[in-house]
Amino acid sequence: MTGLLAFIRAVHLGALVLLMGVFAFLLLVARPAFRKADPQRTPDLERFDRLLLTIGKWSLLATFVSALLWLGLQAALASGQPLTQALNLDTLSGLLSGTQFGRVWEIRIALVALLAGFLFFRDREHDVRDWNALRLEGVLLAGGLMAALAWAGHPAATEGPARSIHLLADTVHMLAAGVWLGGLCPLAVLLRWAHRSPDASWIAVAREATRRFSLLGLVSVSTLTLTGVVNGWILVGSIPPLVGTPYGRLLLLKLVLLLPLVGFAATNVLRLKPALLATAAQKSPGGAQAVLSRLTRNVIAEASLGAAILLIVGGLGITPPAIHDQPSWPFPFRVSWQATQDLPGVRGGVIAGGAGVLLGIGVLAYGLRKRRQYPWVIGLGSALVLCFLAIPLYYLSVDAYPTTYLRTPVPYQAISIASGARLYQQHCTVCHGEAGYGDGPAIRGRASARADLTAPHTALHTAGDLFWWLTHGIRGSPMPGFKDSLTDEERWDLINFLRALAAAEQARAMLPLVEQTPWLVAPDFAYGIGVGEGQTLRDSRGWAIVHLVLFTLPSSIQRLEQLDAAAGKIAGAGARILAVPMRDAAQVYRRLGARAVTLPVAVEGSEEIVETYAMFRRTLAVEGLPAEPAHMEFLVDRQGYIRARWIPPEQPGWDDLTSLLGEIERLDKEAPRAPAPDEHVH
Ligand code: HEC
Numbered sequence: 138m139t140g141l142l143a144f145i146r147a148v149h150l151g152a153l154v155l156l157m158g159v160f161a162f163l164l165l166v167a168r169p170a171f172r173k174a175d176p177q178r179t180p181d182l183e184r185f186d187r188l189l190l191t192i193g194k195w196s197l198l199a200t201f202v203s204a205l206l207w208l209g210l211q212a213a214l215a216s217g218q219p220l221t222q223a224l225n226l227d228t229l230s231g232l233l234s235g236t237q238f239g240r241v242w243e244i245r246i247a248l249v250a251l252l253a254g255f256l257f258f259r260d261r262e263h264d265v266r267d268w269n270a271l272r273l274e275g276v277l278l279a280g281g282l283m284a285a286l287a288w289a290g291h292p293a294a295t296e297g298p299a300r301s302i303h304l305l306a307d308t309v310h311m312l313a314a315g316v317w318l319g320g321l322c323p324l325a326v327l328l329r330w331a332h333r334s335p336d337a338s339w340i341a342v343a344r345e346a347t348r349r350f351s352l353l354g355l356v357s358v359s360t361l362t363l364t365g366v367v368n369g370w371i372l373v374g375s376i377p378p379l380v381g382t383p384y385g386r387l388l389l390l391k392l393v394l395l396l397p398l399v400g401f402a403a404t405n406v407l408r409l410k411p412a413l414l415a416t417a418a419q420k421s422p423g424g425a426q427a428v429l430s431r432l433t434r435n436v437i438a439e440a441s442l443g444a445a446i447l448l449i450v451g452g453l454g455i456t457p458p459a460i461h462d463q464p465s466w467p468f469p470f471r472v473s474w475q476a477t478q479d480l481p482g483v484r485g486g487v488i489a490g491g492a493g494v495l496l497g498i499g500v501l502a503y504g505l506r507k508r509r510q511y512p513w514v515i516g517l518g519s520a521l522v523l524c525f526l527a528i529p530l531y532y533l534s535v536d537a538y539p540t541t542y543l544r545t546p547v548p549y550q551a552i553s554i555a556s557g558a559r560l561y562q563q564h565c566t567v568c569h570g571e572a573g574y575g576d577g578p579a580i581r582g583r584a585s586a587r588a589d590l591t592a593p594h595t596a597l598h599t600a601g602d603l604f605w606w607l608t609h610g611i612r613g614s615p616m617p618g619f620k621d622s623l624t625d626e627e628r629w630d631l632i633n634f635l636r637a638l639a640a641a642e643q644a645r646a647m648l649p650l651v652e653q654t655p656w657l658v659a660p661d662f663a664y665g666i667g668v669g670e671g672q673t674l675r676d677s678r679g680w681a682i683v684h685l686v687l688f689t690l691p692s693s694i695q696r697l698e699q700l701d702a703a704a705g706k707i708a709g710a711g712a713r714i715l716a717v718p719m720r721d722a723a724q725v726y727r728r729l730g731a732r733a734v735t736l737p738v739a740v741e742g743s744e745e746i747v748e749t750y751a752m753f754r755r756t757l758a759v760e761g762l763p764a765e766p767a768h769m770e771f772l773v774d775r776q777g778y779i780r781a782r783w784i785p786p787e788q789p790g791w792d793d794l795t796s797l798l799g800e801i802e803r804l805d806k807e808a809p810r811a812p813a814p815d816e817h818v819h
Contacts, residue, residue, distance in 0.1 A: 147451030158319015160275030381464025493525025557634025
């Protein structure tokens, strides 16, 4: 049924485009052309006008019928009924009431009724003003019918500040398509009549109409390109969704059809139009007839390609936008500067290739200038460009898989990382080792550098690459796939764990000082402090620095009292404290006893928080994985990055409160920056 819906939508669009085109053509092209060519030729104009208005009436009828079918199908899809039952007043009014979709369609039905009134029950037109008024009303109402579609389609669902830009771009895109594509059919009729008529002044009309229409086409095509790029940017955004989702591939097909369409249009404007205008000077009706017949053929070809494009557009409207879809990458490689820039030879290869491409462009430009004398130089230039382009592509390409560009559906949160850590213990330590260094009992002795999961080379891979390996294994290595033993979600948990593991390795260099590096994305977590609703670390983003204190009783008790006494100063410097018990959260208040500690203590959710943040205990001082400390403190900045860490008894540390306050103030003074990314990016 969705295929039928796509088809009906295309028919509806086609009818609307024609409606718009007919009126716009009469107003902007036909009338001025007839008047300029021969002011006396009103009977011909009237005949042409009558025909176009008839086409307009039929288009309006088609618009109306296809609108009903569209609504019926939509109702049938929404209610699960067959179309014949869904097409009744109750279901339709149910669909129309309440929703934005419904309101937009009520307005559209009113516009159709209004236009029908103007078209079918018009009075005699007494003068030019009457004549113009009706055609202008036609353009405006057909334009309104098109514009309203944007409010019931993808643009209306766009969120944030891009919404109004998208609505505007989509509306203008459709109007431009209406004027241009819709005008092709009337143009073909006019050219055909001129071709058949023995009368020379008809040729003058055709000449003038062609001149005017090509101007209109130029403006429309430029507008279409510009607004199309904006729409594509908003709905697709990048290459992987373009080549890896149904929406993106339909869009590519549309572009593929657009190329010959623009090619025909360009031939008309650059070759045939000048040829036709030149026949005026030569006064040769025979020459003009020949050009006219080619022109007509091209215009009909353009219109057919336009109709095919509308079929695709009908499908695009009911396909989820690529940007919200998970792309499936079709190539076994991808090109990435980020992933390859530090590999040996890459920079040299890119520079050499770039220089070669420039050379090729130079040769090509020379060849184009001297194309009469040395046409082969053009071929040489193109060959050079292509060959040299292959060099950087070779160096910049890395292996890729269908899942390479999947976005992780499971956020980077303590609960997922903790679950990943447990799975890692069960399934991976035999080879990759407790700490991830690739030194598990099953692999020792024949360890490969890649089995070390903490090594920086993980920066080469996207989360989707990891997902592929965890699912299917790594070909030609002992690394097995876990498609059958772990669920999708468990594999994503493992990937979040691996991301935290790589970050934990970087944390080795972290000090109780805010330094330029490393910046580690702080895994988000949910917690409850016993009263009120649960909160998340993320809730503090943008407004507070978080001083995260992982403690153990009774050894941390003095430290907690010290922080409690300084809580006012710490808050004054811009941070809020969150204390997390490392053990026995339920017993915390009993253990604290009569001591007046008023710090917020995360009693709920502490297990995952501790499991995750204790990963960040690796230091440069200790080789491998140190034992779990009894107390750790972190500063998380307003963007959501871990920026400093203190593990007592490390010296110098934050037991000296002035140094802690100094670091908080340093973070407080930093200019706001982009928040930490949610996705696994390298
Ligand atoms: C039977 C041994 C074995 C088991 C079990 C195993 N791996 Fe591996 N894994 C390997 C080996 C060996 C490599 C290195 C492959 C290579 O050299 O191409 C590897 C590579 C990897 C890599 C790629 C690292 C990189 O940057 O290239 C990841 C990620 C990985 N393993 C994750 C896991 C996870 C997660 C688990 C548990 C669910 C797991 N592995 C279980 C043996 C194993």
